[in-house]
Amino acid sequence: MAITLKEVAERAGVSRSAVSRTYTDGASVSPKTRKKVEKAAKELGYSPNALASSLTTGRTKLIGLISNNFHNPLFLEVFDLFTRRLQEKGLRPLLVNLTDETDPEHSLRMLKQYSVDGVIVASSTLLPEFAKAFHDAKIPVVHSFGRFASAPDVHVVGVDNVECGRMAARTLLARGYKHIGFLGGPKGATSTIDRRAGFMEVIGQAKGIKVKVSNAAAYSFEAGRAAMLKELKASPAEAYFCGDDVMSIGALSAIESAGLAAPEDIGIIGLNDMEMAKWENINLTTIRQPIKQIVDSSVELVIAALEDRYRHPEARLFSCQVMERGTLRPL
Amino acid sequence: MAITLKEVAERAGVSRSAVSRTYTDGASVSPKTRKKVEKAAKELGYSPNALASSLTTGRTKLIGLISNNFHNPLFLEVFDLFTRRLQEKGLRPLLVNLTDETDPEHSLRMLKQYSVDGVIVASSTLLPEFAKAFHDAKIPVVHSFGRFASAPDVHVVGVDNVECGRMAARTLLARGYKHIGFLGGPKGATSTIDRRAGFMEVIGQAKGIKVKVSNAAAYSFEAGRAAMLKELKASPAEAYFCGDDVMSIGALSAIESAGLAAPEDIGIIGLNDMEMAKWENINLTTIRQPIKQIVDSSVELVIAALEDRYRHPEARLFSCQVMERGTLRPL
DNA sequence: ATTAAGATTGCAACCGGTTGCAAAAATTGT
DNA sequence: ACAATTTTTGCAACCGGTTGCAATCTTAAT
Structure with a gap:
């Protein structure tokens, strides 16, 4: 050896x-x-041997990085940022793929067996059993890209989805759209629920606006496309706020297939601002989530929680920003 | 505790x-x-406590998963597959981001400190110092998506890039293109070199074919677009074999910007078949790398190498396959 | 019932480090 | 040169497990 x-x-x-x-x-x-x-x-x-020393010091410098977003290109950027940031801070990411088929119980046990110092869950939803298990084991958890106050015993870093919804609505109203669509992600997703709430709140305060609400089956290209095709059959709105950028691209593809164009016939505003959104052939107007800040802040927070196990659960929310590109009519 | x-x-x-x-x-x-x-x-x-037991058994079940491809959407799929497969086999991926800015020495030391059982390098190039360091430490290394025989003391799993080049050339010839372009990735990349060799070999055996060779600065959308824009200024070929799918999409965007269309004006064939390639608004004809097989085989190989440290370095090559879609004229 | 073979058990040493404590060495002050 | 401090050092116990070995317990066979 x-x-x-x-x-x-x-x-x-x-x-x-x-x-x-x-x-x-x-x-x-x-x-x-x-x-x-x-x-x-x-x-x-x-x-x-870091492992041997961890035995007496009680610190492995291992951080569980858990996610189920292995199909959203945004998360490649997120993983890039996380791994780099953790490396810079002398921590090592133990990656866990928490896709539906994989057993959460199993992942949980695994993370305990490897005595990770802390856990970062990069996913919009956090299973309560997860949060509880780590809380019981006194292992700090940071829910990155999570919902504010969704689980009170967990640190959360992300954006205010309600505010994102408001921002989308204001953007559409400012451009003079009168018939507006909310094309959300899966109905049960908390992100969808929150964005819709903010969206409807602002629309509700405006006068003479017609709204349509529908939901795609998933945050995916296929689902976005399918949902938009369905919209196009009935009387579509003039512009839509789509669940995320991938869905938006699906919607754009549906619009194109129908022989229509954005923004001339239908406007689209997405959410995330993943790298692809600024590709010239997509050029998607979208609301940017500050992922670098979210990641950096998550890492910082997990480190802080490591140092003080009894630190109070904290929520850190960052504001989003509309990225003007080519899929909405100009102001 | x-x-x-x-x-x-x-x-x-x-x-x-x-x-x-x-x-x-x-x-x-x-x-x-x-x-x-x-x-x-x-x-x-x-x-x-898995770490404590590793102390006596000499096995941590930790596998270093090293990559520098944090900007190629294909690798999100690759990470998904790797994490799942490793989990299924009772192994845990310790993710290392080996981007240019990060110090390889440092990553190396880190992996030794955490006594990983084995290492999978998912990257087209493998630093020789890396291979050597692990070889010296008797830690098995599998170079996934690597070049056959690039480093003789390392297991490698991937595709035969020379054959991919041939396949691309044959596909273009079969469709009757007479003026053909090879729009490769960065000049120095071994993958580019190999594909070009196979490509030129087949073209050279055909009669009356004109070839143009050029290289993009990177395997990226921007670079692919820039390279194609440049092509379009000079007299472009009728069809191009592009370095990879992301570059191809960049090239398609350039073609579109110039008011042209694929496959009517210019044909494109890519390489990888990442998920996005089949999106309806892209619909890219491309050569598919069997990533699931490559990943599964890599994991299997690293496990085999774990069991027999003196196992002979082995290369496992998988064959690719043309995915007929909409960016080449039909047969 | 007796014995040989096989299965189960606990002891104690070990894996590769860390750390409290007391002894030894170096430093300081007079 | 000597005592009082401060710094450095090694001993030995410990972190949370594993494992070879000899002792003990079962089981099967005669």
Whole structure:
């Protein structure tokens, strides 16, 4: 196997404690022994076993990164940001794919077995059993991209979806659309519910506006396309706020298939601002979620929670921003 | 902290070994004690500490999953498949983002510190220093989506890029294109080099065919678009084999911007067959890499290499397949 | 009932580190 | 040069498990 502390100690002619202390900051070692140890370590190619040390220190520096969004391109960007940020902070992401087929119980047990220091759930919904299990085990959980106050015993970082809904509605109204559609994601999704609430609130305050509400079966291209095709058969609205960017692209494809165009015939505003939204052939007007900030803040929060296990659950909400592009008629 | 083996032993009235053995398969425990232990464990909510046990068994069941492809949507699918497959096999992916800015040395040390059992590098290129470092540490490495024989001391699973090039060329020739373009990825990329070789080989054997070769700056939408815009200024070919699907979509966008259409004015064939390629508004004819097979095979191979550290480096190549869609003129 | 073979059990040492404590060494002050 | 401090060091116990070994208990066979 690999070189161990003991071997380094022997070669350096010091005790094992001395070696250990050279690699523990804040420990007392004279420059002389440190030098000797470092020399021996280099010669042997020693690197300390993080797992063994975790046994006594109680810190693995492992963070469970849990998600079920393995089909939304936005999450590739999110994973990129998370892995980098965690690496920068000296933490290691243990990735868990929590897709429907996979057993949550199992993932849970697994994360406990590996004694992760903390958990980041990057998903719009968080299973309550999950939150509870980690809470019981005193493992900090941050729900990233989560719903504010959905689970009171968990830190949450994300956007205010109600406000996103309002923002979408205001944007459409400002452009003079009178017949407006809300084409949401799956009916039960909390994100959909919240956005719809904000959306309807603003529309309700305006005069002479007609609204249509419908839902796609999933946050996916296919579902967005199917939903829009259905809309086009009945009398469609002039512009739609779509559940997310992927759905929006599906909707755009439906519009195109019907021989229509955006924004000339139907306007679309999406949500997320994933990288693809600014591709010239898509050029989607959308509401941007500040994913970098959400990620950075999530990591910061999980670290803070690590240091103070009894820290009060906290919600951090970031504001979104309309990205003007080409799928809504101009102001 | 969490419940330990000792506490379970006390409550069950047996020795620590007995408890340990209940959770080690193949160990000798009577049904009676097993029952007692399991009862006590349940009551206490015990789950064994995988890290502590790794200390003696020398197996962490941690697999380093290293990639630098955090901008190619195909890799979201790849990560999905990898995480699921590894989970199914009882292994845990420790994700490492090896983007240019991040220090490879650092990642390397990290993976050693966490004593990963094996490493899967999901990237078209593998730094030789990486391969060597793991080889020295006797940690099996599988280079997934790698180049055959690029590094002789490493297992590799992927496709034969030379054959992909040939396939692309044959496909274009079969459709009667006479002026053909190879619009590759970055010049130095081995994948580009290999595909080009196969492509030119077939073209060279055909009669009366004109070829143009050019390279995009990266496997990205922007680069693909820029490269195609440039092509369109000079006399473009009738059809192009593009470096990958993302580049192809960029190229399509350029064609559209120029007021032209695929396949009427210019044909495009891509490579990868990422999910998006079959979206109706893209409908890209492309060469499919069997990513599920590559992933499954990679996981299987890393497991095999785990069991036999002296297993001979092996290359597993899968064949690709043309996916007929709408960006090439029909046969 | 007696014995040999097989299964089960606990002891104790070990995996690769960390850390409290007391002894030893170095430093300071006079 | 000597005592009082401060720093550095090694010992030994511990973190949470595993495992070889010898002792004990079962079971089967005579």
